Amino acid sequence: MLIETVSLKLELLCNGVSFTKDFLEYYQARTDHIEKRRPYGTGDSIILNSSTRTPQEIILDRQIIAAANYNPDSDYRITLEQETPVLKHGNRTMRITFPNRPRSYGKYLSNGELFEKHITAYGDSTLGIFSPGHCYYFNDGNECKFCSLGSARETLFDHKMRIKGDIAGEAVTMAIKEENGRYKRVLLNGGTIPNYDKGYSIHLDLLEQVKNTNLQSSLEYHLISMPPKDFRLFDRFKKIGNNMSMSLEVFNPDLFSEICPGKARDYTRERFLAAFEAAVDVLGRGNVYAGFVAGMEPLESIIEGIEYFGDMGVVPAVAAFHPDAGSQYYNRQRPSVDFLMKLGKKMSEIYRKEGFQPLIEGSGRNSLDTEAYLGGFL
Numbered sequence: 001m002l003i004e005t006v007s008l009k010l011e012l013l014c015n016g017v018s019f020t021k022d023f024l025e026y027y028q029a030r031t032d033h034i035e036k037r038r039p040y041g042t043g044d045s046i047i048l049n050s051s052t053r054t055p056q057e058i059i060l061d062r063q064i065i066a067a068a069n070y071n072p073d074s075d076y077r078i079t080l081e082q083e084t085p086v087l088k089h090g091n092r093t094m095r096i097t098f099p100n101r102p103r104s105y106g107k108y109l110s111n112g113e114l115f116e117k118h119i120t121a122y123g124d125s126t127l128g129i130f131s132p133g134h135c136y137y138f139n140d141g142n143e144c145k146f147c148s149l150g151s152a153r154e155t156l157f158d159h160k161m162r163i164k165g166d167i168a169g170e171a172v173t174m175a176i177k178e179e180n181g182r183y184k185r186v187l188l189n190g191g192t193i194p195n196y197d198k199g200y201s202i203h204l205d206l207l208e209q210v211k212n213t214n215l216q217s218s219l220e221y222h223l224i225s226m227p228p229k230d231f232r233l234f235d236r237f238k239k240i241g242n243n244m245s246m247s248l249e250v251f252n253p254d255l256f257s258e259i260c261p262g263k264a265r266d267y268t269r270e271r272f273l274a275a276f277e278a279a280v281d282v283l284g285r286g287n288v289y290a291g292f293v294a295g296m297e298p299l300e301s302i303i304e305g306i307e308y309f310g311d312m313g314v315v316p317a318v319a320a321f322h323p324d325a326g327s328q329y330y331n332r333q334r335p336s337v338d339f340l341m342k343l344g345k346k347m348s349e350i351y352r353k354e355g356f357q358p359l360i361e362g363s364g365r366n367s368l369d370t371e372a373y374l375g376g377f378l
């Protein structure tokens with residue numbers, strides 16, 4: 001059953017989903033289901049009117065989380081049958097569910113601001129903080145070409161640009177008080193500022209404050225960040241977080257420069273590789289993750305990358321590319337099911353051989369990590 005469910009997730013990631021009018025009307029009224037929020041990207045091929053509620057994730061077979069990336073041309077359609085949402089493709093009809101809307105959404109913090117200006121529930125069990133909500137690579141058109149952060153923040157103003165540690169800490173306290181046992185972790189991610197050491201240190205300050213405000217909880221703390229230039233800062237992370245991911249995105253050197261020009265120019269691939277080595281020295285094998293986007297380079301090239309990192313003790317974390325409205329690659333093709341299946345299988349082999357765990361187990365809606373860990377690829 002797991003293999004069929006994982007296969008369906010891949011089909012959804014490779015096609016996106018469309019919604020019928022009936023379903024959209026149903027979802028607009030079902031305020032117990034979570035609505036899509038966009039702290040770091042648009043996530044959809046086309047943005048429906050911002051007041052239209054669409055699902056953020058779909059839960060398949062009550063166990064696998066898949067992104068609900070809207071694509072009006074997709075043959076995978078969410079519709080209603082006997083007033084219940086179902087996913088349809090050709091003659092197939094599949095029962096689906098959605099994560100609950102967090103009880104903290106709509107509640108106010110002590111500074112008078114809404115909880116959800118600071119935190120987005122992600123993949124049902126993760127409290128996501130995204131700060132800063134700007135990346136300087138956008139200033140001169142050198143952003144990663146698949147990234148739609150700039151557009152998401154220009155058109156939708158539903159998140160704070162800079163999140164402060166004290167308020168974020170208070171928001172996390174509220175979330176775990178409202179829904180005891182639901183959340184497993186805090187995930188901090190953010191745009192890049194020109195001073196890499198300062199940007200990384202600001203992330204650590206924020207994470208530390210959130211953690212210190214919630215010492216009684218069993219939450220884990222994860223960071224996705226550009227690496228610092230001063231690798232001694234990894235020692236400080238070790239005292240605060242559980243594990244850390246740095247996104248090289250593309251392994252092939254020429255394609256990395258083409259697709260992530262800001263990272264290639266100002267940080268460089270060589271420094272990235274050195275940062276991974278240094279981070280593993282400090283945090284240990286299996287505690288550092290390398291983020292990739294599947295669909296940016298040939299299969300052999302990304303497989304070479306995940307093997308390279310696996311040997312180094314770095315866990316490959318792979319997300320499937322989706323063409324976001326507002327990104328330079330809004331029109332680019334998604335990867336095929338066959339591509340993701342072969343890649344997932346290779347990831348499974350590496351995870352098993354090295355004893356790796358997924359970064360945010362059960363929560364990565366666009367990623368193959370949990371499914372690779374569970375052995376869900378043919």
Ligand code: SF4
Nearest residue numbers: 135137143144147191
């Ligand atoms: S580093 Fe790249 S992917 Fe990350 S926010 Fe900046 S442009 Fe987007």
